[in-house]
Amino acid sequence: MGETTSSGNNGKHTAKIIKIIIVLAVIGALVAAAKLFDLKQGFRDALDWISGLGPLGPLIFIGLYILVCVLLLPGSIVTLGAGVVFGVVKGSIAVSIGSTIGATCAFLIGRYLARNWVAGKIAGNEKFKAIDEAVASQGWKIVLLTRLSPVFPFNLLNYAFGLTKVSLKHYFFASWIGMIPGTIMYVYIGSLAGDLAKLGTGQRTRTTGEWVLYGAGLLATLVVTVFVTRLAKKALATHIPLEKT
Numbered sequence: 001m002g003e004t005t006s007s008g009n010n011g012k013h014t015a016k017i018i019k020i021i022i023v024l025a026v027i028g029a030l031v032a033a034a035k036l037f038d039l040k041q042g043f044r045d046a047l048d049w050i051s052g053l054g055p056l057g058p059l060i061f062i063g064l065y066i067l068v069c070v071l072l073l074p075g076s077i078v079t080l081g082a083g084v085v086f087g088v089v090k091g092s093i094a095v096s097i098g099s100t101i102g103a104t105c106a107f108l109i110g111r112y113l114a115r116n117w118v119a120g121k122i123a124g125n126e127k128f129k130a131i132d133e134a135v136a137s138q139g140w141k142i143v144l145l146t147r148l149s150p151v152f153p154f155n156l157l158n159y160a161f162g163l164t165k166v167s168l169k170h171y172f173f174a175s176w177i178g179m180i181p182g183t184i185m186y187v188y189i190g191s192l193a194g195d196l197a198k199l200g201t202g203q204r205t206r207t208t209g210e211w212v213l214y215g216a217g218l219l220a221t222l223v224v225t226v227f228v229t230r231l232a233k234k235a236l237a238t239h240i241p242l243e244k245t
Contacts, residue, residue: 040077044196047081051196058086062098069102070109072155076186080199083190091187092180099183100176103158107171110162140170147178 046064050057061082068075079099082091143166146157161171193199 039073040199043077043081044199047078047085047196051085058090058094061085061094062101065095065098066102066105069099069155069158070105075099077199079183079186080190080193081196083187084193084196084199088184088188088191091191092184095183095187096176096180099179100172103154103175103179104168104172106155106158107162107168110159112162139166140174142166143171143174144178147175148181 047061050061050064053060065075065078067073068078079095082095085091086094143161190199
């Protein structure tokens with residue numbers, strides 16, 4: 001009986017080690033890829049290819065965004081690029097779908113496949129401990145507020161929420177709704193570039209009239225986003241204590 005229990009424990013320990021090795025290998029590969037390749041240019045090339053796919057383009061873009069979320073890659077240029085390739089409305093919809101599905105995939109991986117690794121990453125983090133306790137009593141509300149607030153890192157938070165008691169349904173809908181304001185703002189900013197090659201370069205050649213129209217729209221978007229973000233920070237402060245300096 002004792003031998004059976006020991007064998008079972010050894011099997012669990014081995015499986016745990018294998019999972020950790022796989023996660024570390026993936027992270028190592030991503031770090032190496034980031035150093036060897038220009039990710040920004042790679043994303044520009046991918047977006048340029050997607051722009052020529054017609055009706056299939058949005059689906060491929062959504063797939064790309066899901067990978068960005070799951071692989072913890074910086075996806076800001078992909079979000080901005082959606083504005084160039086699809087325009088504000090279609091771009092916002094594509095990013096919203098991709099980011100929500102991607103965040104959900106990361107959540108499920110954090111909960112079922114890489115739980116030990118994620119737990120190690122956030123061990124001793126008082127802010128996350130407070131989030132976990134708040135989620136136990138507030139659920140979807142805390143998820144929604146953290147999505148609205150830029151204080152919390154998007155990619156790691158996707159995995160970290162997998163360790164909390166929040167349900168998949170509440171996580172999905174709260175994340176989706178909470179990410180909408182920021183999504184629209186960044187897609188709109190990207191649409192102003194007008195050219196994938198200009199993303200992040202600051203190159204602009206617009207007429208005065210265009211600048212006035214784009215500026216008015218951007219200002220309105222920023223005002224709404226800043227207003228919502230301030231509300232989120234204020235609400236979060238009542239549930240999550242600030243880090244000690």
